[in-house]
Amino acid sequence: xxxxxxxxxxxxxxxxxxxxxxxxxxxxxxxxxxxxxxxxxxxxxxxxxxxxxxxxxxxxxxxxxxxxxxxxxxxxxxxxxxxxxxxxxxxxxxxxxxxxxxxxxxxxxxxxxxxxxxxxxxxxxxxxxxxxxxxxxxxxxxxxxxxxxxxxxxxxxxxxxxxxxxxxxxxxxxxxxxxxxxxxxxxxxxxxxxxxxxxxxx
Amino acid sequence: xxxxxxxxxxxxxxxxxxxxxxxxxxxxxxxxxxxxxxxxxxxxxxxxxxxxxxxxxxxxxxxxxxxxxxxxxxxxxxxxxxxxxxxxxxxxxxxxxxxxxxxxxxxxxxxxxxxxxxxxxxxxxxxxxxxxxxxxxxxxxxxxxxxxxxxxxxxxxxxxxxxxxxxxxxxxxxxxxxxxxxxxxxxxxxxxxxxxxxxxxxxxxxxxxxxxxxxxxxxxxxxxxxxxxxxxxxxxxxxxxxxxxxxxxxxxxxxxxxxxxxxxxxxxxxxxxxxxxxxxxxxxxxxxxxxxxxxxxxxxxxxxxxxxxxxxxxxxxxxxxxxxxxxxxxxxxxxxxxxxxxxxxxxxxxxxxxxxxxxxxxxxxxxxxxxxxxxxxxxxxxxxxxxxxxxxxxxxxxxxxxxxxxxxxxxxxxxxxxxxxxxxxxxxxxxxxxxxxxxxxxxxxxxxxxxxxxxxxxxxxxxxxxxxxxxxxxxxxxxxxxxxxxxxxxxxxxxxxxxxxxxxxxxxxxxxxxxxxxxxxxxxxxxxxxxxxxxxxxxxxxxxxxxxxxxxxxxxxxxxxxxxxxxxxxxxxxxxxxxxxxxxxxxxxxxxxxxxxxxxxxxxxxxxxxxxxxxxxxxxxxxxxxxxxxxxxxxxxxxxxxxxxxx
Numbered sequence: 001x002x003x004x005x006x007x008x009x010x011x012x013x014x015x016x017x018x019x020x021x022x023x024x025x026x027x028x029x030x031x032x033x034x035x036x037x038x039x040x041x042x043x044x045x046x047x048x049x050x051x052x053x054x055x056x057x058x059x060x061x062x063x064x065x066x067x068x069x070x071x072x073x074x075x076x077x078x079x080x081x082x083x084x085x086x087x088x089x090x091x092x093x094x095x096x097x098x099x100x101x102x103x104x105x106x107x108x109x110x111x112x113x114x115x116x117x118x119x120x121x122x123x124x125x126x127x128x129x130x131x132x133x134x135x136x137x138x139x140x141x142x143x144x145x146x147x148x149x150x151x152x153x154x155x156x157x158x159x160x161x162x163x164x165x166x167x168x169x170x171x172x173x174x175x176x177x178x179x180x181x182x183x184x185x186x187x188x189x190x191x192x193x194x195x196x197x198x199x200x201x202x
Numbered sequence: 203x204x205x206x207x208x209x210x211x212x213x214x215x216x217x218x219x220x221x222x223x224x225x226x227x228x229x230x231x232x233x234x235x236x237x238x239x240x241x242x243x244x245x246x247x248x249x250x251x252x253x254x255x256x257x258x259x260x261x262x263x264x265x266x267x268x269x270x271x272x273x274x275x276x277x278x279x280x281x282x283x284x285x286x287x288x289x290x291x292x293x294x295x296x297x298x299x300x301x302x303x304x305x306x307x308x309x310x311x312x313x314x315x316x317x318x319x320x321x322x323x324x325x326x327x328x329x330x331x332x333x334x335x336x337x338x339x340x341x342x343x344x345x346x347x348x349x350x351x352x353x354x355x356x357x358x359x360x361x362x363x364x365x366x367x368x369x370x371x372x373x374x375x376x377x378x379x380x381x382x383x384x385x386x387x388x389x390x391x392x393x394x395x396x397x398x399x400x401x402x403x404x405x406x407x408x409x410x411x412x413x414x415x416x417x418x419x420x421x422x423x424x425x426x427x428x429x430x431x432x433x434x435x436x437x438x439x440x441x442x443x444x445x446x447x448x449x450x451x452x453x454x455x456x457x458x459x460x461x462x463x464x465x466x467x468x469x470x471x472x473x474x475x476x477x478x479x480x481x482x483x484x485x486x487x488x489x490x491x492x493x494x495x496x497x498x499x500x501x502x503x504x505x506x507x508x509x510x511x512x513x514x515x516x517x518x519x520x521x522x523x524x525x526x527x528x529x530x531x532x533x534x535x536x537x538x539x540x541x542x543x544x545x546x547x548x549x550x551x552x553x554x555x556x557x558x559x560x561x562x563x564x565x566x567x568x569x570x571x572x573x574x575x576x577x578x579x580x581x582x583x584x585x586x587x588x589x590x591x592x593x594x595x596x597x598x599x600x601x602x603x604x605x606x607x608x609x610x611x612x613x614x615x616x617x618x619x620x621x622x623x624x625x626x627x628x629x630x631x632x633x634x635x636x637x638x639x640x641x642x643x644x645x646x647x648x649x650x651x652x653x654x655x656x657x658x659x660x661x662x663x664x665x666x667x668x669x670x671x672x673x674x675x676x677x678x679x680x681x682x683x684x685x686x687x688x689x690x691x692x693x694x695x696x697x698x699x700x701x702x703x704x705x706x707x708x709x710x711x712x713x714x715x716x717x718x719x720x721x722x723x724x725x726x727x728x729x730x731x732x733x734x735x736x737x738x739x740x741x742x743x744x745x746x747x748x749x750x751x752x753x754x755x756x757x758x759x760x761x762x763x764x765x766x767x768x769x770x771x772x773x774x775x776x777x778x779x780x781x782x783x784x785x786x787x788x789x790x791x792x793x794x795x796x797x798x799x800x801x802x803x804x805x806x807x808x809x810x811x812x813x814x815x816x817x818x819x820x821x822x823x824x825x826x827x828x829x830x831x832x833x834x835x836x837x838x839x840x841x842x843x844x845x846x847x848x849x
Binding site for chain 1 (some may be wrong): 211403405440455458467827
C-alpha cells in the first residue's frame with residue numbers, strides 16, 4: 001500500500017498510510033470530544049439560575065474582556081489555517097511564522113481568561129460558590145485546559161519541525177493539531193453564545 | 203493518616219484476603235525469578251503491541267475479575283441464605299454489592315468482550331494488525347491499571363459502598379466520607395480512557411484495514427457487532443468521563459454539581475450516569491450477539507439467516523440505546539409524558555432484538571447441528587435471554603415499574619440478560635476461539651460438565667428472584683426477617699449460586715487440563731468454520747497473513763474451501779516483506795503513572811497526583827518524539843514461519 005503513486009497535488013500528510021489513518025482517527029476522536037463538551041454544556045444549562053443565593057452571571061460578566069478573548073481565539077483559528085496553507089505550499093518559514101502567531105494569540109486568550117477567572121473569584125464567585133458557578137468554571141475551564149494542552153502540544157511539534165523539516169510525519173502532526181485548534185474555536189463560539197450572551201440577557 | 207486507617211483492619215475475611223494477595227504476589231515473583239522469565243515477560247508480553255497477545259491479556263484479566271466478582275456474589279448469597287444472618291455487617295455487604303456490580307460490568311464483561319474482539323476482529327477482516335497498535339497497548343494498560351486501582355480498595359482504605367450506580371447524595375462527601383468512592387471515580391476514569399481509545403481504534407480498523415475485497419455488507423457478523431459497539435463507545439464514554447469528573451470535583455474540590463446545597467442537583471447524576479449506563483448495556487450485549495451469530499452459523503453449517511436484518515437491527519438498537527435512559531428511574535417522578543416517552547422507546551428495543559432471535563432460530567432451522575460446548579452455550583442463550591427480555595418489557599411499562607422498581611424482580615431481570623447474554627457469550631467465544639489463541643482446544647467433556655452445571659445453577663439462582671421480587675423483597679438489603687417469608691427461595695438461589703461457582707471452577711480446571719493434555723492443533727480450522735480468521739495457520743504467525751486473503755462474499759473462508767474442493771487452488775504468489783509495528787514499553791509505564799496519579803487523588807495526596815500526571819505527560823512527550831517506523835519481516839522469515847505452521 002505504501003507503493004501507491006501520488007499526484008503532486010496530494011498533500012504530504014496524506015501520502016502515508018499512517019497519515020491517512022491518523023487523520024481519520026483524529027476526526028473520530030473529535031466526535032468523542034463533541035460528546036464530551038455536549039455533556040458539559042447540558043450540565044451547565046441545567047444548572048443555570050441555580051446560584052443558591054450567591055452572585056449570578058448578569059452581575060459579573062463583562063462584555064469587553066469576553067469580546068477580546070473571542071477576537072483573539074477566532075483570529076488564531078484563521079492564522080492556523082494560514083499555517084496549513086503555507087505547509088501545503090512547502091514553506092517551512094510560513095508554517096513557523098503563522099503557527100507562532102497562532103500560539104501567541106492562544107496565549108493571549110489564556111491570559112485574558114485567567115484574568116477573568118481571577119476577577120470572578122475575587123468578586124465571590126468560585127467553583128465552590130454554587131452549582132451555577134461550578135458548571136461555569138468546569139465548562140469554560142475544560143475549554144481553557146484544552147487550549148493550554150494545545151499550546152504545549154503544538155510547541156512540541158514546532159521543535160520536531162525544526163529538527164526534521166516538512167515530512168509526511170511532521171506535516172501529519174501539524175495538520176492534526178490544526179484540526180484540534182479549529183475544534184476549540186468552534187467550542188468557544190458555543191461558549192460565547194450559551195454562556196456569555198445568554199448569561200447577560202438572562 | 204495512621205497506618206490502621208490506610209489498611210483496612212478488623213475483619214477476618216479481609217485479613218484472609220491480605221494473606222492470599224501477599225502469597226500470590228510472592229508466588230508469582232518466585233516463579234518468574236526461579237524460571238528466569240522476567241525478561242521474557244517484559245519483551246514478549248508487557249511491551250507487546252500485537253493485538254492477539256493484548257487480547258489474551260484482556261481475557262486473562264477478565265477471568266481474574268470474574269473470579270473476584272464471583273466471590274463477591276457468593277459472599278452476598280451466603281449472607282442472604284437465611285434470615286437475620288450475621289455473616290456480613292451492613293456496611294461490608296454494601297461494599298460487596300458495589301464492587302460486585304462495578305467489577306462485573308466494567309472490569310469483567312467489557313474486557314472479556316474487548317479481548318475477544320482484539321484477537322478475532324483483525325483476523326476476520328484480513329488485517330495484519332489494528333490501525334493504531336501502540337494505542338491498543340495504551341488501551342489495555344489503562345484498563346488494567348484502572349481495574350487494579352479499583353480492586354485494591356478493599357484492603358487499602360476501604361471499598362466504595364454506594365452501589366455501582368453511585369447515586370448521590372449517598373455517594374457524596376457527607377454520606378460517604380471515606381476514600382472508597384474516590385476509588386470508584388478514579389478507577390473508572392482511568393479504565394474509561396482505555397475504552398474510549400479502543401472505540402476509536404477498532405472503528406478505524408474495521409472501516410479502513412479490511413482486505414480491499416471485503417465490502418461492508420460482507421463483513422462477518424461479529425465484526426459488524428464490534429463496529430456498532432465502537433460507535434456506541436465513542437458517544438457514550440465521554441458522558442461517563444464528564445459525570446465521573448464532576449463527582450470528583452464535588453468530592454475533592456468542593457464544587458456543587460450533585461450536592462444538596464447551593465443549587466446542586468442530585469438527579470443530574472442519575473441522568474448523566476444512565477445516559478452512559480444504558481448504552482453501556484448494549485456495549486456489552488452487541489458483541490455477544492455477534493459471537494452467537496458466528497457460532498450458531500458455524501455449528502448449524504449454514505449461512506446466517508437474514509444477514510441484512512441482523513445488521514440493521516443492531517443499528518436500530520444502537521440508536522435506541524441512547525433514548526431510553528430514564529427507564530432506570532421512572533419513580534423519580536419525571537411526569538407522565540416523559541415516562542410514557544421512555545416507556546415506548548424502551549419497548550421498541552424489543553422489536554429489533556426479537557428480529558435477531560428469530561434470525562438465529564431460522565439459522566438453526568434445517569441446519570446440521572453439532573452440539574459442541576460453544577454451541578451449547580449459544581443454544582442456552584436463546585431461551586434464557588428471551589426470559590430476560592420479556593421481563594425487561596414488563597419493567598418498561600412505567601406504571602407497572604412502580605411495583606417492580608428496586609426489588610429482586612429487577613435483579614433477576616438484568617442478571618438474566620447480562621449472564622445469559624454476555625457471560626454465556628464470553629464462555630461460548632472462549633471455547634470457540636480458544637484454538638486460535640492457544641493452539642489447542644478446550645476439553646469438550648469438561649466443557650459440557652461445566653456448561654450444564656453453570657446453566658442449571660444460573661436458572662436456579664435467578665429464576666426464584668423474580669418471585670422474591672414480586673413478593674416484595676427489595677434489592678440491596680443486607681438481611682431480612684423470618685416473618686418476611688423469603689427464606690426458601692433464597693436458599694434455592696444460594697444453591698444455584700454455588701452450582702455456578704462449581705461450573706466456573708470446572709472451566710478453570712479445563713484450561714489447565716487442556717493445556718496439559720489436549721492435542722495440539724494440526725490445522726487452523728478445527729471447527730470447519732466459515733470466516734477468515736480460520737484461514738490462518740496454527741499457530742497464527744505474528745503477522746497474521748503471509749498473503750492477504752481474498753473475500754468473495756459472506757463466509758469468505760467457506761467460499762475458499764468450496765473453491766478448493768472444486769479444484770480451484772489459489773495461485774502461489776511470492777512473499778513480500780511485511781511491515782509490522784515495534785513493541786514499546788511506553789504504554790505500560792504511562793499507565794503506571796496514571797495509577798500513581800489516581801492513587802494520589804484517592805487519598806488527596808496532591809504531591810503524588812501531580813507527580814503521576816507529570817509522569818503521564820512525560821511519557822506522552824517521549825512518544826511524540828519517537829519516530830520509530832516499525833520493521834519489516836523479511837521474506838526468509840516468512841518462508842521459515844510458513845513452513846513451520848501447518849495448514
